[in-house]
Amino acid sequence: MNAMLPQSGLALNDAIVTDCDAGKEGQFCLRVGRAAVSSLYDELVLYPKPGLVSLVDNGSHDDMSADTFFRSLFALRSYFIRITEAGMRGAPFGVLRQLGIEAEGRMLQATGGINTHRGAIFALGLLCASAGACRANHAPMTAENMRSTLMSEWGSGLAMHTQKHTQNAGASHGLQAARQYAATGAREEAALGLPSVFNVALPALKTTLAASGCWERARIDALFALMACMSDTNVYHRGGAEGARLVRECAADFLARGGTAAADWGVHAVECHRRFVADRLSPGGAADLLGAACLVHRLTRDS
Template sequence: MRPAIPAAVTHALIPHAARPPGVSTQRRFAREIARLAVGSLYTELCLYPKPGLVSLVDSGSHDDMNAATFMRSLFSLRHYFKDICLAGLNDAPFARLKQLGIAAEKSMLKATRGINTHRGAIFSLGLLCAAAGRARAQGTPMAPAALRATMLIRWGEELAMHASAPSAPAAANSNGLRVAARYAASGAREEGALGLPSVFEIGVPALQASRARGATMTLARIDALFALMAHISDSNVYHRAGPQGAQTVRQHAQRFIDAGGTARADWLGQALASHQLFVKRRLSPGGAADLLAASCLVQAIAALDAERR
């Protein structure tokens, strides 16, 4: 059954009479979307402090990866984002998107020597790139709500099936699915089936709210990260530390938000204190980091669309 599409989302789809873009125009657009996707992941990597997460400053709670590992991963994904955007432009079925994602994961693991740096991001940012391509082909807006509607209308039913019935043995053995089975924690597949609600209902609004009060983009991203940490059931955290670790992450994040986030003069000290505790306890909210990158991509796509209209 196709998942229900929020009413506010469907109203955002306003078709524009336009001829489908030519091949060269499609490729230029896909390259631009890929550049935004890679840039969003790089933006997330550069952000600091991010409790327990890898940055250019330190490796957080990880001893198996660092910023250089992430850079190799980013480089390996640049063609994937372009290809999946082109797939969306050409109205590809979900099976084709999935095929591209599996190939991208293999490239990532080869580049990182088997370390999972961006599995969740391959799924969520890939879907957004495909949705941008589909919206471009249809001449519809790429504002956040319209982008989400495009994704759900075109691939919603298949995404729901993908979330409930993994087909590959390797996927069935993934950390995320094992965690979901044990703790009922949501992951990238469940997010995708619902049209990335954590991105469109938490991450993007948090970015917009911080910017509206005058925060810089960097501070807005910190606020959005903590908002995501406070609200999602992060399978990465459950895998490493179980329900108690997940509760610690949510409590620290909610306390940061309740204190005013980056609007508080002492926000940096609070964020650093959380980072130090998370490192000590080996907590790493990688799912929130992926969703932050996806939220940044949604904003970047909307900005690009606004410039061209």
């Protein structure tokens, strides 16, 4: 592990520059932005995390490390605050999209062109905007309100955005995989109101937390729940239909054994990790949505 890497998420949230006005609303935007960064940190430091970058190793990746992810997180700090403020102002989808494009540019500049958080920029950015809109509408900060606000405020814009990119000839690797295998990418998830976050990952987080009180185990179970049900374009791009089948079967088997409630859960999680690395599989979409679920949990746990 790089000795220069921070040992907690707190350093990632220091000295954030924001355009938010001072006062209670500005403090709310700052709190949401910090929660978003902390949630992505929670995803990064988790281990065993099959095929994915952690502080332990680089998973199935030769082009990125934990250090790359930390540089990306530092570059994204102000984005989450600004998109929360935009949601609070009732900004249209085009404004949110432009903020995301600018954030992606800062990410790529910080990482030397490596895509560490593109899906997270999209998913967590929308959730931050939804939190801002809930605040402006004086709606209790619950998961149900965050999801319904997301769809009522930007659902039509998200649908048009998804349709436009599906028809776009200049497709990314993820979009190519989505076309070939009918897999689900970040845009498709968002257009449906992030069902994998609200219907899969968040319930898994809450169930394991209630049973064990352990945040680490809750995140592991949520990640495996996502891998077991998602059609992840990242996996299809790297491993095709066979790779996607392997990811879903390994994750489902882990959960069928009891997940982290099993005494030997760590052994089985590491076995999955080694198998994914051997096949160069990386469920990055599931990782992004785990971060999104952690954010919803952080923002709604006191509601």
